[in-house]
Amino acid sequence: MDDGKDAIRGARLLLGAAAPEGAAELPEVRRATRPRGVPSPPVRFAQQVKRKLGRLEYERAVAAPLMAARRAALGAAAAGPPRFLVRVDEFPHSLAWEDPDLYGTERYVRFHEMMCAAGVPYLAAVLPQVSADPLNPAGDRRRDLDESERAMLARMAADGVSFGLHGRDHRTRHASPRRHSELCGLSAEETDALLDAGLAALAPEGIGPRVFVPPFNRFDAAQYELLAARFAVVCGGPESIGLLGFQRSPLWWGGAVYLPSYHPLYGHAHEASAAARRLIEGEAALWIPIVLHWGWEADEDWAALGRLLELIAPYAAHWDDFLAEVDASRAVA
Secondary structure, three states: HHHHHHHHHHHHHHHHOOOOOOOHHHHHHHHHHHEEEEEEEEHHHHHHHHHOOOOOOOHHHHHHHHHHHHHHHHHHHOOOOEEEEEEEEEEOOOOOOOOOOHOOOHHHHHHHHHEEEHHOEEEEOOOOEEEEOOOOOOOEEEEEOOOHHHHHHHHHHEEEEEEEEOOOOOOOOOHHHHHHHOOOOOHHHHHHHHHHHHHHHHHHHOOOOOOOHHHOOOOOHHHHHHHHHHOOOOEOOOOHHHOOOOOOEEEEOOEEEEEEOOOOOOOOOHHHHHHHHHHHHHOOEEEEEEEEEEEHHHHOOOOHHHHHHHHHHHHEHHHHHHHHHHEEEEEEE
């Protein structure tokens, strides 16, 4: 990995095309955009503890230093409207086979219609196949997408939804909830085969994702380069801290942009709303990932989701715009 090149690209992604010459070399910008590498296991454990205690969350640990870097480089022009990137986990739901009444396509239609009515673009993490009993690592039954799921994907594409690959079938390889992952422990060859199978299964639907969303937000640090070679953006979440450490977001790292989302913007809509409002009022002019789980919102009868969408709609960015900025920042180095 070329940390210097990644820092230059990160500065371009953070500051935009209008950044003054030499801005990437400012100490505040270099500290905010230079990749920090994967910390040692004790440090990652300490970071997980801090996160659970509420001392390592998005606003303080990500937004504050990134905005400080923008102010150092851009002065008064640093502030502005946030650009929320909404990611939705996942379609089809990992429990669509187990409980189609609660997590099947018909229930998803309500969610999608709410997003469209609010004018909030989003990225859907797509499962190429659906497992039976996906939390059982000994299970081996999975099915291809059914007719209703394929039709829903076509409707989503027509409505401007973006897509990310969400593994192959969302089956964990480990029984412990603390280790749930579809990828952890696979060799490089096995990882490549899983990704190839997932991409091949989505190709007939006209879906060629440039974004990877790891099931359970977990993959081994050694697998990052394999993912970065295939995808422009690699996502993560709170669970990623134990494997890759707490990283800024978005972060140019090893040839791709790493885009983890953290609490309170990763969670239920009612948890994200207060933080989103503070970021809007504080004019945090950043690319800000918000992760929603439509199954959680369905369980809460959609009310909190509706309030969140009304709040963020004027500031929700399309993922195509973000990917265009990723491509532009890649070119500067």
